[in-house]
Amino acid sequence: MSGLEIILQKIADKTVTIGVIGLGYVGLPLAVTFARNGVTVLGFEKSEKKTALVNTGQNYISDIKNADLETVVKNTKLLSATTDFSRIKECDAIIICVPTPLDKFKEPDMGYIENACIDIGRNMKAGTFISLESTTYPTTTENFIKPIIERESGSKEGRDFWLCFSPERVDPGNKDYKTENTPKVVGPLGEDAKKIANALYGLAIQKLYFVSSPKAAEMVKILENTYRLVNISLINELALLSGKMDIDIWEVIEAAKTKPYGFQAFYPGPGIGGHCIPLDPFYLEYIAKNYNFDLSMIHTAGAINNLMPYRMMNKIAFALNRHKKAMNGSTILFLGIAYKPDIDDARESPALLVMEQVTKKGARVLYHDPYIHEITDEHENHYENVDLTDELLAKADCVVFTTNHSCFDVERIVAKAPLIVDMRNVIKNIKIESHKIFKL
């Protein structure tokens, strides 16, 4: 049998072993999904702590049901994790789910992908199928991954191993769409890779959608998130203008939503958070420069987003000012630091950036977020969740809604707090004296 026939046979009779590199928000749900569908999965993680958690069936990703992880680790024993990347040789297919952050200069940090590819190239056996799911700039699979793996392994793509790009579409907190039932875009390199990708992902994902190349698939994910970045930035800019014009942007958005065609609502906020939208478009901006092309929409959207923490700091300062208070020495209580409602993730959360700014101006900063017990920002400022007592609400000089967690008792907060800056339109159906409330 040829290498292609061997892997297709293994997939067909479910004797295939899939390695998933990176057991975070993308990798662990994917690993659990494959294992729940009867496939042996070996998870590769640099973190000893995460590896130990997985191997004892302890879940740390809120989109995964605890029972599901426990079942595939303890009962069916189809999922296990390791820090030993030499075990890549045990795998027939490898799916890369490592982070692709930006560095301090907002350039792509390809280090995680590079290391994964070096590990793969040095350890994989002949006939391995490799799929990248991490968001990255178009051409990564063909021009970045392929040469590294070929160099490290001495083998040849299309003959000794196959490549594919298939973007993750994880939407943390989404109740309807999980790994299994979210349609999956797949961009294989060549016809053989397409056959393998179709069979392999078909084991666990309900609907696959093939595009003609890895770079098309890479562009798909960037388009999806660029769309969001641009529209959130647009509505943030319009919100700021509306504030100056004494127009309630939230009311405007609700009215625009009554248009039955050609409109999708986005909502303003203190900035853009999470691990996708603030980052992905800048991967495209990076590669565009290689083609002497300036992406002016992304650039402009990024500029608006960069300024939001300062504008939000100003909002708070002018709210305090109406109470004849300076920010310096005031106590400011932030409500919600997750980057979106009802999740426990504060990555790239705009709340942290606003907190950093007001801290710099001498404010005493407290936060309450039932989902996040403590947090250290990138400048090593450490904060711990405080209880939301009536006393605390009353003594804070300003209370700021930064995330609209649905569990917040807004009525009580409004009743007790002397001054509120509402960046999320949390207070909409409650009558409140206008001198007490500032909206974005």
Add this chain to the structure above:
Amino acid sequence: MSGLEIILQKIADKTVTIGVIGLGYVGLPLAVTFARNGVTVLGFEKSEKKTALVNTGQNYISDIKNADLETVVKNTKLLSATTDFSRIKECDAIIICVPTPLDKFKEPDMGYIENACIDIGRNMKAGTFISLESTTYPTTTENFIKPIIERESGSKEGRDFWLCFSPERVDPGNKDYKTENTPKVVGPLGEDAKKIANALYGLAIQKLYFVSSPKAAEMVKILENTYRLVNISLINELALLSGKMDIDIWEVIEAAKTKPYGFQAFYPGPGIGGHCIPLDPFYLEYIAKNYNFDLSMIHTAGAINNLMPYRMMNKIAFALNRHKKAMNGSTILFLGIAYKPDIDDARESPALLVMEQVTKKGARVLYHDPYIHEITDEHENHYENVDLTDELLAKADCVVFTTNHSCFDVERIVAKAPLIVDMRNVIKNIKIESHKIFKL
């Protein structure tokens, strides 16, 4: 009875007379809709020609059924038109549907609204309700219209007359949503105006949605169209980059559409046309300057759009270049000059701008559009529709798809034309030699 009670009573027993100023794409459908619902409508038009057409029941707006116009003019006689604006005094309510174009410096041309308000102020009777439907910048109703009418009439808003802003949402060619069944946003000035607006528009429109002020309603319409401008500009920019990267943007968009949440597809093209999207956002940019506010997203989107005709001219030039031809002296046949498919409207059509550019470079320009028999662009270049014969297709140096009318026989065109530039992804399911076809 008070003036308020009188007009409400007239609306209740359908003895109200509504004046509609401007019988174009917005005003005539609205007038017909009211008349079809048993209300007497008097249409005001500066154009003698349009007035005569209406009064003889001859339809000139494709969204209106000929029979509907004929019925309300000839049978029920509820609709008539006049050029005599002194007859405004016969009306209980006036709805302004005049154009709001941009001038040559891309600043709002408020002349049509201003003239309508002068006519109203000089002629209206006490107790008239006035609603503006023309898209305009927020604050227009309160800060521009109200003072003119008060000045010209010597009467007082809220006592002698009432004001309202309710944006038209006409989408030419839309088969599902017409005037009657498109939800209507209404921003009345004050509670009395709200009562009248509710009763009056309720006679003919199925669903009304009230916002708290005219300026909120003004912002709603601008938000809707700014959303479209920004997203079309974004996808145009990404299409240009994709071209350089040898990625098919159309394939990417189709794949992104499989995301079941958080994405709405927009398609690239030679530019942005029609009477709304290329104009409305710049009304907002204009008023924003009054608040020392720069709308960077709109500005950037506008800049991309401005460049599209030149970029499209380059596409054509480089297509010809591959056939070793110069644009100067070549015959270029444009297919479709309406600003969107299957309509007869070429206002602000990007096709015209591309035609202008290639004409300047010495090309001989022909067009075929079954919906538009002749056209004169803003520089007085006159063009007439030509028949799409096999001979013409064969002898044109380049055929350019600028509008994707569904009636085009793409297969035949592809077979006969020696060189095609496809700006609308018209050619997707047809095999074609790659040297013959250039896509956006």
